[in-house]
Amino acid sequence: MRLFPESAQQQLEFDKIRDLLVRHCQSEYARAKARELRIHTRLEYIDQELRQSHEFRQLMLNRIYFPADPVFNLARELKLLSVPGAVLAADDFGQLRRLAETAGTVFRWFDNERREAWPGLALVAADSYYEKAIPEMINAVLDEYGQVKDTASERLKEIRQGLYRKRNELRRVFEKIVARLNKQGYLAEIEESFMKGRRVVAVFAEQKRTVRGILHGESDSRKTAFVEPEETIDLNNEVHELENEERKEVYRILRELTASLSVYASLLDAYHRMLGEYDFIRAKALLAEEMNAEYPQLTAESGIWLVEARHPLLYLYNRRQQKETVPLSIQLEEHSRILVISGPNAGGKTVAMKTIGLLQMMVQSGLLVPVHPSSRFGIFRQLMIHIGDTQSIEFELSTYSSHLLHMKYFMEHANGRTLFFIDELGSGTDPGLGGAFAEVILQELVRKHAIGVVTTHYLNLKVMAGKTAGVLNGAMSFDEKNLRPLYTLVTGKPGSSYTFSIAERIGMDKKLIGRAKDLVDEDQYRLDKLLNRTEQGLQEIRLKEKQLNALLKENEKLKKEMQVLMEKEKHRQQVELLKEQNRVSEQKIAWMKDMDRKLKQILLEWRKEDNKARLIKQIEVLLFRKDEKKVTGKMQKKIEDKFREVGGEIRVGDKVKLKRNHQVGEVMELRGKKAVVKIGLLPMQVDKESLVVVQEKPAPGT
Numbered sequence: 068m069r070l071f072p073e074s075a076q077q078q079l080e081f082d083k084i085r086d087l088l089v090r091h092c093q094s095e096y097a098r099a100k101a102r103e104l105r106i107h108t109r110l111e112y113i114d115q116e117l118r119q120s121h122e123f124r125q126l127m128l129n130r131i132y133f134p135a136d137p138v139f140n141l142a143r144e145l146k147l148l149s150v151p152g153a154v155l156a157a158d159d160f161g162q163l164r165r166l167a168e169t170a171g172t173v174f175r176w177f178d179n180e181r182r183e184a185w186p187g188l189a190l191v192a193a194d195s196y197y198e199k200a201i202p203e204m205i206n207a208v209l210d211e212y213g214q215v216k217d218t219a220s221e222r223l224k225e226i227r228q229g230l231y232r233k234r235n236e237l238r239r240v241f242e243k244i245v246a247r248l249n250k251q252g253y254l255a256e257i258e259e260s261f262m263k264g265r266r267v268v269a270v271f272a273e274q275k276r277t278v279r280g281i282l283h284g285e286s287d288s289r290k291t292a293f294v295e296p297e298e299t300i301d302l303n304n305e306v307h308e309l310e311n312e313e314r315k316e317v318y319r320i321l322r323e324l325t326a327s328l329s330v331y332a333s334l335l336d337a338y339h340r341m342l343g344e345y346d347f348i349r350a351k352a353l354l355a356e357e358m359n360a361e362y363p364q365l366t367a368e369s370g371i372w373l374v375e376a377r378h379p380l381l382y383l384y385n386r387r388q389q390k391e392t393v394p395l396s397i398q399l400e401e402h403s404r405i406l407v408i409s410g411p412n413a414g415g416k417t418v419a420m421k422t423i424g425l426l427q428m429m430v431q432s433g434l435l436v437p438v439h440p441s442s443r444f445g446i447f448r449q450l451m452i453h454i455g456d457t458q459s460i461e462f463e464l465s466t467y468s469s470h471l472l473h474m475k476y477f478m479e480h481a482n483g484r485t486l487f488f489i490d491e492l493g494s495g496t497d498p499g500l501g502g503a504f505a506e507v508i509l510q511e512l513v514r515k516h517a518i519g520v521v522t523t524h525y526l527n528l529k530v531m532a533g534k535t536a537g538v539l540n541g542a543m544s545f546d547e548k549n550l551r552p553l554y555t556l557v558t559g560k561p562g563s564s565y566t567f568s569i570a571e572r573i574g575m576d577k578k579l580i581g582r583a584k585d586l587v588d589e590d591q592y593r594l595d596k597l598l599n600r601t602e603q604g605l606q607e608i609r610l611k612e613k614q615l616n617a618l619l620k621e622n623e624k625l626k627k628e629m630q631v632l633m634e635k636e637k638h639r640q641q642v643e644l645l646k647e648q649n650r651v652s653e654q655k656i657a658w659m660k661d662m663d664r665k666l667k668q669i670l671l672e673w674r675k676e677d678n679k680a681r682l683i684k685q686i687e688v689l690l691f692r693k694d695e696k697k698v699t700g701k702m703q704k705k706i707e708d709k710f711r712e713v714g715g716e717i718r719v720g721d722k723v724k725l726k727r728n729h730q731v732g733e734v735m736e737l738r739g740k741k742a743v744v745k746i747g748l749l750p751m752q753v754d755k756e757s758l759v760v761v762q763e764k765p766a767p768g769t
């Protein structure tokens with residue numbers, strides 16, 4: 068991306084984002100790439116970078132282990148490996164082995180299923196392959212501690228066996244010498260010492276001529292002398308000679324190993340770059356997690372569609388201070404290419420502008436951003452910015468002259484793929500003249516189809532934005548009652564500067580405020596006051612809308628809870644119905660079993676009994692008693708629907724019900740414990756105990 072001016076990255080604080088990314092890198096490869104983080108313009112490349120960061124973050128969120136552990140910076144070793152005749156040290160081969168083994172773990176991790184699940188990460192390793200011969204060649208020479216094995220060559224094996232024997236022989240001889248000299252009282256220290264790789268004894272300085280051998284030196288205090296005994300000189304020479312042969316053989320082996328591995332120099336370099344890329348992607352994912360960033364949508368067309376966007380650095384700062392960061396939502400597209408933001412100072416106009424610019428730079432450099440995932444970003448080829456005081460001492464330019472030079476560049480180079488930001492357009496000169504020039508600049512940028520954000524206090528720019536196609540007014544909300552900015556961007560209307568309101572709130576003399584109002588054009592004052600009232604009215608509407616939405620959510624919650632309760636009650640009723648049906652079924656089964664038993668008994672008696680009529684009567688009673696019960700039950704229900712029991716003492720004229728057959732009649736006469744009851748047309752005498760007083764229920768609707 069082409070940037071103007073060169074300090075655009077610093078003005079939008081992109082360099083601070085880059086520094087945060089560097090801190091998350093572990094390998095030198097990733098740190099170098101983060102320090103040189105570029106802003107790209109190819110849609111496919113940007114989307115690939117974003118996808119890889121998003122996939123790695125998903126691995127972290129789901130606690131899925133990815134085996135790309137970072138390795139040391141091996142650029143020097145890999146360069147030496149490709150140089151003919153070069154020899155790598157044993158430690159270098161240990162690092163190369165670790166590099167190859169780590170790369171092999173990555174290749175094995177990407178089975179077919181994971182390649183489909185994480186295509187962006189799989190793409191990093193797509194052009195390489197695992198060569199198992201590399202660690203095998205190194206393992207044949209070096210052990211797990213990075214030392215050359217005895218079996219690396221037959222000659223090395225012979226040398227080390229000879230060394231082992233000679234060192235043991237030297238140790239035995241030396242122990243005898245130490246014991247003898249210690250017994251004689253010559254030794255200053257009984258422990259063996261080494262000087263220049265040879266075994267020596269530490270004797271008192273005055274005895275150094277007594278002990279026959281080679282004097283190798285004295286201590287700083289001159290009280291101790293280090294002598295190589297005469298008996299061990301030849302053995303020390305032989306050991307020293309074998310050690311030299313060992314070093315030569317090890318060097319030869321490492322030289323051959325270097326030559327053998329040089330064939331795979333390019334492949335090892337690919338492994339190094341691959342693991343460095345994974346470390347870089349991991350760093351981007353960690354930065355995204357720190358900023359609570361998401362993977363937005365990309366589009367080839369010019370435009371910005373931000374939903375709940377937050378300035379990443381402000382978000383991190385506020386989180387440390389346990390404060391909330393107010394999100395920003397905005398659309399800049401073909402029919403609303405330029406947003407003119409107005410409102411009071413310190414209301415968040417510049418922060419809103421910087422948020423849009425910084426997020427755009429981050430997205431085009433492949434970084435996830437703190438926005439809602441439904442946000443969309445177009446791709447721009449150049450970004451222009453003009454923020455703050457641009458007075459140039461070097462070129463003896465005033466603030467306004469420098470401002471005009473920047474605007475000249477904007478108008479000459481802007482096009483449909485340009486994203487620009489201008490803070491306080493037209494400021495720095497006479498408000499009337501500056502406002503007119505600002506209007507011309509804005510018209511020219513509209514004609515060039517550039518997309519951008521402008522902040523201003525000029526009334527004519529607010530009016531122009533309201534009647535010019537492609538230009539949109541916006542305002543930063545302000546709480547006039549509490550004299551406090553709300554940092555919320557509202558598009559579609561201009562904002563008031565709250566000049567007189569702020570003056571009144573801070574306690575300025577009302578006479579001075581009145582004189583200032585008299586000096587202001589009446590129409591301009593009325594318009595500013597109208598904007599003031601409109602904004603406060605909109606704030607009240609938004610507050611009520613917020614309250615209404617909260618009530619709607621609460622209502623929806625209660626509705627869902629009620630549905631759950633209704634479902635539970637419906638389920639309970641169904642369970643009770645099934646239980647009742649099961650109980651009735653069990654009664655039917657028991658009745659049928661009883662019926663079967665009784666019929667079998669009657670059948671047995673039929674064969675023996677001569678009086679068939681009696682058995683037939685039993686069968687009739689058995690078969691039709693159930694129907695009689697049904698009829699009785701229907702009668703009982705009919706009586707209960709018409710009458711209700713009231714109980715109490717029975718008197719002549721009361722309506723009574725017979726408990727046994729549920730018939731209702733009227734008491735005609737009482738005779739002690741008996742009563743004469745008229746049921747229908749016939750009177751009958753019954754016991755008082757079998758009667759209950761009833762009362763006719765009122766007809767429905769009465």
